Amino acid sequence: MDKLQAGYLFPEIARRRSAHMLKYPEAQVISLGIGDTTEPIPEVITSGMAKKAHALSTLEGYSGYGAEQGEKQLRAAIASTYYGDLSIEESDIFVSDGAKSDISRLQVMFGSNVTMAVQEPSYPAYVDSSVILGQTGQFQKDVEKYGNIEYMKCNPENGFFPDLSTVSRTDIIFFCSPNNPTGNAATREQLTRLVQFAKDNGSILVYDSAYAMYISDDSPRSIFEIPGAKEVAIEVSSFSKYAGSTGLALGWTAVPKELLYSDGFPVAKDFNRIVCTTFNVASNISQAGGLACLSPEGLEAMHKVVGVYKENANIIMEAFTSLGFSVYGGKNAPYVWVHFPGQSSWDVFSEILEKTHVVTTPGSGFGPAGDGFIRVSAFGHRGTVLEACKRFKQLYK
Amino acid sequence: MDKLQAGYLFPEIARRRSAHMLKYPEAQVISLGIGDTTEPIPEVITSGMAKKAHALSTLEGYSGYGAEQGEKQLRAAIASTYYGDLSIEESDIFVSDGAKSDISRLQVMFGSNVTMAVQEPSYPAYVDSSVILGQTGQFQKDVEKYGNIEYMKCNPENGFFPDLSTVSRTDIIFFCSPNNPTGNAATREQLTRLVQFAKDNGSILVYDSAYAMYISDDSPRSIFEIPGAKEVAIEVSSFSKYAGSTGLALGWTAVPKELLYSDGFPVAKDFNRIVCTTFNVASNISQAGGLACLSPEGLEAMHKVVGVYKENANIIMEAFTSLGFSVYGGKNAPYVWVHFPGQSSWDVFSEILEKTHVVTTPGSGFGPAGDGFIRVSAFGHRGTVLEACKRFKQLYK
Known part of the structure; x- marks a missing residue:
């Protein structure tokens, strides 16, 4: 600290x-x-939540703890809405209280003995959670960077996509697209190179797609649109920027069962354990709101x-x-x-x-x-x- | 892991x-x-939540991110309802999505280089989150315990309160009362000894009072009823067992400003940073529910x-x-x-x-x-x- x-x-x-x-x-x-x-927040969504709230005060409508991974119906709706053609299934989706919390839970899962790469500039939570978990070296005042983090510079000169030939191998790569703060979305060709880079290096790619719904051009909305991504990537996302943040406090993380550690152990099994141990469950009223978000209206x-x-x-x-x-x-x-x-x-x-x-x-x-x-x-x-x-x-x- | x-x-x-x-x-x-x-869930509470949900779909009623520490009004209501005479103030209260998540965040704050003591038997989250963060040694199959954890045995013979004279000094002591699973509530005299023990050893006591509302006799409902506790203890609590668990997903942690590390730095400042970095905010609908819980009705x-x-x-x-x-x-x-x-x-x-x-x-x-x-x-x-x-x-x- x-x-x-x-x-x-x-x-x-x-x-x-x-x-x-x-x-x-x-x-x-x-x-x-x-x-x-x-x-x-659109009325169709708040009505869904209000209805759930009222139901919780009735014998028939009451439910206690749900599954830590989220309600089956919501997991299925997320999978089919956002990953319909991409073979990401209900069981790959972990519903959570938001992307920032999930990033921290992923860091806890990775532990202190990993190296990480991050875009620069980037959303502070990736680096700060890494520092807190002891993955990094000291802050170096002269360059304003922490030791033991690989910073991947993104600027107008390189079209906000890092020159991967100069990036050292790390265990974990955090990548946010569309990017916060630069607003840039990586192209299909760039993401294909990124996935290949992760594969070549045996790295896990944590892909933050919280702004995917803002994409106007044909940039991929999910990393899983890239062939082979399921063997290297985890995707973190959220309802916050679509349907109003704190009313829901609702996000999700997709961990494909194809993603394995080098010893063949599924990463999803570890993440499941982390979720069950360090998190209860997203509010079921919020989950009802999430389900309303994914209805046609x-x-x-x-x-x-x-x-x-x-x-x-x-x-x-x-x-x-x-x-x-x-x-x-x-x-x-x-x-x-x-x-x-x-x-x-x-x-x-x-x-x-x-x-x-x-x-x-x-x-x-x-x-x-x-x-x-x-x-x-x-x-x-x-x-x-x-x-x-x-x-x-x-x-x- | x-x-x-x-x-x-x-x-x-x-x-x-x-x-x-x-x-x-x-x-x-x-x-x-x-x-x-x-x-x-009592109707007065679900109505509060439904009302908040509906308000979020109006221009006047909408609010985005609130403070990570929770809404001022709810923090104040928790402080006055549960700690009215105990000089725990609004600013000492951190509203969260539940006690299990807060226990994990506290573990992240303590980091991997601390030693901990825990009641035995105890709620698994204390030990499991400790193992995940790398605080413990290997699991020892013969005794079914992890290395580097001080287990404080609680059984009918000792009235479910550990014999502190046999407990080794640790940096952190987890203590849950009324206890899950034994259902035993520690007496004022026992807790006075526990606070003194923590003080003598320079330990931080993490006190889980999630079941305090079930107390029938004159056992303390908060560790802060014990003189001197504010200099050694953090209290974790939750609305879950009172007002229905997942409808709210709402808890709180009280970190008194009197609690300092040995170098004089306030623990609350560290916890505030942890909360801001690894957590967004509890759903504001749930917070409205929390506020309804604390009304007279x-x-x-x-x-x-x-x-x-x-x-x-x-x-x-x-x-x-x-x-x-x-x-x-x-x-x-x-x-x-x-x-x-x-x-x-x-x-x-x-x-x-x-x-x-x-x-x-x-x-x-x-x-x-x-x-x-x-x-x-x-x-x-x-x-x-x-x-x-x-x-x-x-x-x-």
């Missing part, structure tokens, strides 16, 4: 936001910082919500592009990654906050390769996103 | 139950095994539900007592601990299942000191509990 640097990124941003609001109590602060959904409603955020992303991209900035992401993800060459991310963050009262996220919070960038989140009501863009245009005109 | 023995206890029981049902498809199987609640309703289970426990105690068995627990907990001297727990379990179609829990599943006992859970509808007792009386008459 002592090795961990500073605060976790988002609490730090919340702290600065609060300080700003104290300084400018009259300001209309807009938050495009933390990736938090803002649109109401629920899917349509989720697509509508996602559509709102995607249009927001477009508006933000256009605003920064019209101001002459180089802008990345946004097309396949709810995040826009704006380049401020030569500037420090925290300086840009502070200037935007001070002059426009808009909270963004400094790119360097996702690792030093993110410095010079800010992440602008498309999660916001349309009106506030338009207002934020108006203020950006005033600041940078 | 390789060190872990056999399956986690409860999935193993579920497996045997399923096999039994295949063998006797006509049998009316009664489950008094896994400690799973059966009574409907909710508290009354929970006491009624607990009352039903306590009367079940009485019925089970009386049945076994009338058959001449030595019976423990039951008075302050929903578990009755029945002694079958000289017999193997799994043999007794199998005989009861085979001859009465009642699922119990073999005491040896909680550690070798539990052998010769079975745990009978009081979680069941009154009718099935009465029927089970009738069958016990036929079997052992």
Whole structure:
């Protein structure tokens, strides 16, 4: 624990936001910082949950502990909806309380004696959970990196996909696509190379697809679209970014039975044991919500919500592009990654906050390769996103 | 992971139950095994949740991510309801998805280089999460124990409280009271000795009070009733056994700010970082349910539900007592601990299942000191509990 640097990124941003609001109590602060959904949960989903809640107060509708792995019906619906043609089955799906918790449970399963690779920049939870479990070396102040982690640089020069010929072999590879924070989705050809790389090295690929529903082009929505991926990959995903985060606190992890350790032991058996030992079960009201999400009406409603955020992303991209900035992401993800060459991310963050009262996220919070960038989140009501863009245009005109 | 023995206890029981049902498809199987609640969740609580679910589909009622530590209002209500006179404050309370998950998060915080003590018999999650994190030595087949764990034997001879003069110093002490599986609640005098023991040894006491609401006598309901406990103890608790388990998936951990590592660093700061890094937040619908639980009507309703289970426990105690068995627990907990001297727990379990179609829990599943006992859970509808007792009386008459 002592090795961990500073605060976790988002609490730090919340702290600065609060300080700003104290300084400018009259300001209309807009938050495009933390990736938090803002649109109401579609009624078809909340009704499903309310109905389940009411049922729990009746003798016939009551149920106690369900299976730790999640309710059979929900596991089956996830498998058929997201992996219908990919031979991922109900028994490969572990329902959970969310992707962040599952990443930590996977780290606990891998233990402290593994090496890991991670995209840089990346969502802080991969590295921080690794540090907490003692997988890493000390933090090296000069390069702002931890020892014993292989950082795979992703930047405009390499199209946000690492040059695998320079990446050392590790036991575990974390890969997030569409990416948080860069908003970039890896192509089929890139993911095919990544799967081959993992196979050649005997690595386990942990693929975070929490933003898959935001993909607009023909990038794969699941790593299991890549032939051979089932022998090397675990996929972590979530309902959070589709149907409102904390109302559900619901995600899942797919561990194919084809994925084996080098001694032939199935990884899914280990993960099952981890889930049974360190986790109870996702709230069954949330699971009812998940099931409602996957009904035809629920899917349509989720697509509508996602559509709102995607249009927001477009508006933000256009605003920064019209101001002459180089802008990345946004097309396949709810995040826009704006380049401020030569500037420090925290300086840009502070200037935007001070002059426009808009909270963004400094790119360097996702690792030093993110410095010079800010992440602008498309999660916001349309009106506030338009207002934020108006203020950006005033600041940078 | 390789060190872990056999399956986690409860999935193993579920497996045997399923096999039994295949063998006797006509049998009316009664489950008094896994400690799973059966009574409907009081309407005041489910209404609170349904209302929150509906609110989430409106613009005004929607909220995204809340604080990782839980909603302010719920933290305050937990502090004032359960720790009103004990100077445990809102900021000491971390709301979570349940006690089992929190135990695992605490283990992650402690890391692999600590020593731990645990009651024997005990709830398997303490030891199993410790094994997974690499705190323990190998499993020693002859004594059926892991190396590097201090087992504190609790049996009828010592009144289910360990002889502390024979217990070696460890960094962490797990202690569950009212106890699962023995059903015994430690007295004020015993807990005063335990707190002193932890203080003398510089140990952190992790106190699991998930069954506190079942206490009938004047045993402490919280470790913080013991003077000085705030400097040595963390308390883990849950709504599960009061208001229906998986509907809520809601618990909490109290980490007093007075609890410091030997270098003076507050343990609560470390736990806060763990929670922010490895956990998102409990479902906000569940948190609304928690808040409803703590309203005057909710508290009354929970006491009624607990009352039903306590009367079940009485019925089970009386049945076994009338058959001449030595019976423990039951008075302050929903578990009755029945002694079958000289017999193997799994043999007794199998005989009861085979001859009465009642699922119990073999005491040896909680550690070798539990052998010769079975745990009978009081979680069941009154009718099935009465029927089970009738069958016990036929079997052992």
